[in-house]
Amino acid sequence: MDETCCAPLDGKVVREVERRDSDVELAVLSKALGHPARVRILRFVIAQESCICGDIVEHLPLAQSTVSQHLKMLKQAGLIRGTIDGPRVCYCVEPKALQRFRQLVSGL
Amino acid sequence: MDETCCAPLDGKVVREVERRDSDVELAVLSKALGHPARVRILRFVIAQESCICGDIVEHLPLAQSTVSQHLKMLKQAGLIRGTIDGPRVCYCVEPKALQRFRQLVSGL
DNA sequence: GCCATTAATCGTAATTCTACGATACGACTG
DNA sequence: CAGTCGTATCGTAGAATTACGATTAATGGC
Numbered sequence: 001m002d003e004t005c006c007a008p009l010d011g012k013v014v015r016e017v018e019r020r021d022s023d024v025e026l027a028v029l030s031k032a033l034g035h036p037a038r039v040r041i042l043r044f045v046i047a048q049e050s051c052i053c054g055d056i057v058e059h060l061p062l063a064q065s066t067v068s069q070h071l072k073m074l075k076q077a078g079l080i081r082g083t084i085d086g087p088r089v090c091y092c093v094e095p096k097a098l099q100r101f102r103q104l105v106s107g108l
Numbered sequence: 109m110d111e112t113c114c115a116p117l118d119g120k121v122v123r124e125v126e127r128r129d130s131d132v133e134l135a136v137l138s139k140a141l142g143h144p145a146r147v148r149i150l151r152f153v154i155a156q157e158s159c160i161c162g163d164i165v166e167h168l169p170l171a172q173s174t175v176s177q178h179l180k181m182l183k184q185a186g187l188i189r190g191t192i193d194g195p196r197v198c199y200c201v202e203p204k205a206l207q208r209f210r211q212l213v214s215g216l
Numbered sequence: 217g218c219c220a221t222t223a224a225t226c227g228t229a230a231t232t233c234t235a236c237g238a239t240a241c242g243a244c245t246g
Numbered sequence: 247c248a249g250t251c252g253t254a255t256c257g258t259a260g261a262a263t264t265a266c267g268a269t270t271a272a273t274g275g276c
Contacts, residue, residue, distance in 0.1 A: 023151070027144040034139030039131040046216065053223060066265055068224055087222050087273040098216060105213045108154065108206060161253060174235050176254055195243045195252055232263065
């Protein structure tokens with residue numbers, strides 16, 4: 001076995017790595033909300049607490065395909081989740097991700 | 109005088125406009141932190157509380173011109189301020205903007 | 217099974233971002 | 247006043263984002 005491979009990291013190194021991870025984590029979440037349409041979508045989803053994609057499209061001055069793209073980005077960042085409900089897709093917020101975002105921003 | 113011009117808005121309209129403004133406001137701030145390098149720069153500036161541009165460049169694996177670009181974006185979003193200090197530029201955080209960002213994210 | 221409905225994906229054009237080296241600019245130093 | 251140091255800006259190439267219409271895929275009703 002290679003001693004250096006899995007040797008325990010000291011506290012300083014651990015914190016260093018964690019900090020860099022959280023740089024990326026915060027950047028990913030921030031980027032997801034880096035467009036007004038996505039802020040609006042997220043707020044709408046939170047307000048409605050469960051909402052069908054079509055409702056979001058109606059609520060925004062954007063094409064269905066564009067909204068779908070924005071939803072995809074929010075989903076990839078982990079901020080929302082989409083569950084299939086018959087022929088529709090029901091979107092809802094992912095509270096843990098939102099909480100994590102709050103935590104990271106508060107911790108700045 | 110045109111009555112419709114400066115007529116008082118009713119509460120509903122005011123809240124509507126405020127909400128849309130804050131969509132953009134949150135998007136602008138989020139976008140500024142939508143890149144790991146900028147998160148790292150902001151954290152560095154906060155940690156050092158006052159720091160020379162050159163120190164930031166040393167601290168990141170990026171060219172000086174790239175760092176300067178990122179600083180410009182953070183400045184344009186209002187998150188940092190740069191004051192000229194002799195031949196150098198001293199960057200520091202803009203606490204009000206940071207506080208506003210926290211407020212907007214908490215309010216989601 | 218066929219059709220309508222709903223949402224995702226594809227293709228594409230225009231714009232913006234990211235990174236770099238090179239260059240310009242402003243302010244001290246000798 | 248010439249030179250140096252620290253930053254900003256310019257030019258540019260490649261990647262990513264944003265928007266749309268057209269198409270595809272999946273589901274439920276007839």
